[in-house]
Amino acid sequence: MEKATVHIALFAALIAALGLIPKLMLTSGVPITAQSMGIMMAGTILGAKRGAAAVALFIALTLAGLPLLSGGRGGLGVLAGPSVGFVVGFPIAAWATGWIMERLHALPISIAAGIAATVGGIIILYIPGVAGMALMLDKSISQAALLITPFLPGDVIKAVITALLTQAIFAARPASVFSRSGSSL
Amino acid sequence: MLALTYSPPTRLHALSAPIKLVGLCAITTALFIFPTGWASTILGGAALGLYAAMGIAFLRAGLRTLYGLWPFVVVLGLWHAWQDDWDNGILIIVRLITAVAFANLVTMTTPLQDMIACLVRLLHPFRRLGLNPNAVSLAIAMMIRFIPVFLARADQLKLAYRARSHRSGRWTILFPLALGMLDDADTVAEALRARGGITPKD
Numbered sequence: 001m002e003k004a005t006v007h008i009a010l011f012a013a014l015i016a017a018l019g020l021i022p023k024l025m026l027t028s029g030v031p032i033t034a035q036s037m038g039i040m041m042a043g044t045i046l047g048a049k050r051g052a053a054a055v056a057l058f059i060a061l062t063l064a065g066l067p068l069l070s071g072g073r074g075g076l077g078v079l080a081g082p083s084v085g086f087v088v089g090f091p092i093a094a095w096a097t098g099w100i101m102e103r104l105h106a107l108p109i110s111i112a113a114g115i116a117a118t119v120g121g122i123i124i125l126y127i128p129g130v131a132g133m134a135l136m137l138d139k140s141i142s143q144a145a146l147l148i149t150p151f152l153p154g155d156v157i158k159a160v161i162t163a164l165l166t167q168a169i170f171a172a173r174p175a176s177v178f179s180r181s182g183s184s185l
Numbered sequence: 186m187l188a189l190t191y192s193p194p195t196r197l198h199a200l201s202a203p204i205k206l207v208g209l210c211a212i213t214t215a216l217f218i219f220p221t222g223w224a225s226t227i228l229g230g231a232a233l234g235l236y237a238a239m240g241i242a243f244l245r246a247g248l249r250t251l252y253g254l255w256p257f258v259v260v261l262g263l264w265h266a267w268q269d270d271w272d273n274g275i276l277i278i279v280r281l282i283t284a285v286a287f288a289n290l291v292t293m294t295t296p297l298q299d300m301i302a303c304l305v306r307l308l309h310p311f312r313r314l315g316l317n318p319n320a321v322s323l324a325i326a327m328m329i330r331f332i333p334v335f336l337a338r339a340d341q342l343k344l345a346y347r348a349r350s351h352r353s354g355r356w357t358i359l360f361p362l363a364l365g366m367l368d369d370a371d372t373v374a375e376a377l378r379a380r381g382g383i384t385p386k387d
Contacts (some may be wrong), residue, residue, distance in 0.1 A: 001320065002382050006374040007367075009324040013331035014366045018359075020332070021339045034359060041363065057324055064300035065188045065292050068332075073253060075189045075292030080213060080284035082257050137261060138220075138277045147260065161356055168360050169367070176367040 004050060007178070011042055011054035012061075019070035033070040036155065039090050040121035040162040043097025044113040045169060047179035052095035059090055085132020089125045096120035101179040109170045109180065114163035121162070122155045188297040189289075191246055195239040197294035202303050205291045212287050222276050229283040235290060243293075250289045251282060258282075301325060317386040327373070338365060 015038035042051035058068065067074035069087070078087050097120030104112035126148065134144035170177045191198075197205070216228060236247040258278055265274025308321060342358040377383065 001317070002377045003371075003374040005320045005324050005383060006327065006377065007370045009327035010331050010366050010370045010373070012324070012328045014335055014363065016328070016332045017335035017339060017362075020336055021343075034356070037359070045363075045367075057328060060304055061301075061325065061328065064304055065190055065295065065297045066329075067187075067189055071253070075250075076209065076288035077250065077285045077292060078288075080281075080288040081254065082281070136281060137257065138273070139264075143264075161359070165360055165363065169363060172364055173367055176371070 007046060008050055008054045008057060011038075011046060011051075012058040014038060015042065015055065015058045016061075016066075016068040019068055020072075035070040036121065036125075037158045037162055037165075039094050039125075040097055040117040040159060041165060043094040043099075043120055044101050044116055044162060044166040044179060045177050046098065047102055048095045048098030050178060051098040052091045055094040056091040059087060062087075080136075082133050082136045083129070084136060085128040085130065086125065088132065089128035092128065093121050093125035096124040098179055105180060108167075109177075110163045110167035113166035114159060117159040117162040118156070121159060122152075189250075189292050190296050191243060191293040195243060195294060197235075197239060197290070198296070200294070202295050202299040205295060206303065209287055209291050213284055216280055216284050220276065220280070222272065222279075225276055225280040225283055229279050229286070232283055232286040232290065236286070239294075247286065247289060247293065250293070251286060254282060254285060312386060317383065319384045319386060323383055331369070334369075335362065335366060338362060 015035060018038040019033065019035035021034065039055055042054045045051070046054055062068045062074045063076055063078060065075050069078065078084065097116045100116040100119055101112055104115060107115075126145075130141060130144045130148060133139070133147060134141050137144065137147075139147075166177070170180060175181055212228060216225060233244075236244045258281075261274055261278050261281075265271060265277075268274075305318060305321060305325075308316060308318065312318065339358060339362055342361055346352075346358060
């Protein structure tokens with residue numbers, strides 16, 4: 001239990017730190033916030049249960065009043081704002097990413113992580129994200145979907161980087177990639 | 186690290202956190218089940234009045250927390266101007282700002298530890314599902330403690346990278362940052378177990 005608890009707590013801290021460090025630049029000069037990559041990595045590395053727990057812990061403390069979301073946002077106002085669906089969807093996205101990752105253990109790790117991050121961290125995340133935006137701004141689902149399309153290319157790049165990072169971490173510390181080592185909570 | 190709680194304490198700080206949270210739920214629900222201009226305007230005015238009653242500096246700090254909504258206000262304004270649907274546009278903008286303002290009011294006037302206490306209490310029913318409240322409390326404390334550790338390490342890694350490359354702050358630092366975190370987690374878990382581990386529930 002100690003190991004699971006500590007991994008959940010420290011991963012939550014890493015996700016928080018990723019939102020506070022200045023935006024990273026890709027080679028092409030596109031600024032990119034690393035925080036949503038942390039959400040994807042929670043799934044690909046910790047697996048469904050621990051990944052979702054780490055992200056849920058991070059979201060809980062953000063709502064409790066720590067300004068940890070990228071851009072220094074936090075507090076209960078996040079739940080009343082247009083991005084509520086994304087915030088609520090983060091733990092679900094991490095869970096889905098981990099769930100897919102655990103089921104693709106026959107595939108090479110980078111490909112499995114890439115698929116899991118794309119489906120869990122983008123497609124599954126966008127469902128509550130778009131729904132929340134439609135509700136808060138009183139728009140139709142398709143209008144809300146149009147509003148978030150500018151973020152799609154960046155998210156695809158993040159999924160690719162997540163895949164490469166997961167592969168590198170698995171090569172260096174295979175026992176720490178719980179989605180592969182199959183150790184349960 | 187600074188929480189979003191406003192200091193010095195106001196009269197609203199003295200109100201207990203559960204009461205504020207229940208009030209917030211009631212107001213937010215009212216905003217969305219009465220989608221009329223009147224309801225939103227009255228509640229919006231009430232929010233403004235509450236902020237102002239806590240003093241000018243508090244009001245100014247409160248308005249600053251709403252600043253992040255401007256892209257949505259612009260998009261909504263443009264959309265409804267294009268649709269020639271001003272009434273609905275203004276209603277939605279006022280409702281959005283009012284809902285966020287009330288939520289921010291609770292965050293600004295409730296200390297972090299009170300919020301965490303509420304959170305831990307809300308998790309109590311999950312004990313039957315195997316959740317250990319001691320593990321949750323420990324995880325919260327550890328997370329808060331390790332954020333500055335990882336921030337400092339990210340800075341170090343960026344400096345080290347810059348010392349060897351003319352480019353700066355590329356995403357490559359994420360790999361050593363994540364690897365260090367996983368190693369830390371193993372060490373901390375070992376240390377924790379050596380000191381008796383997490384107290385089992387009940």
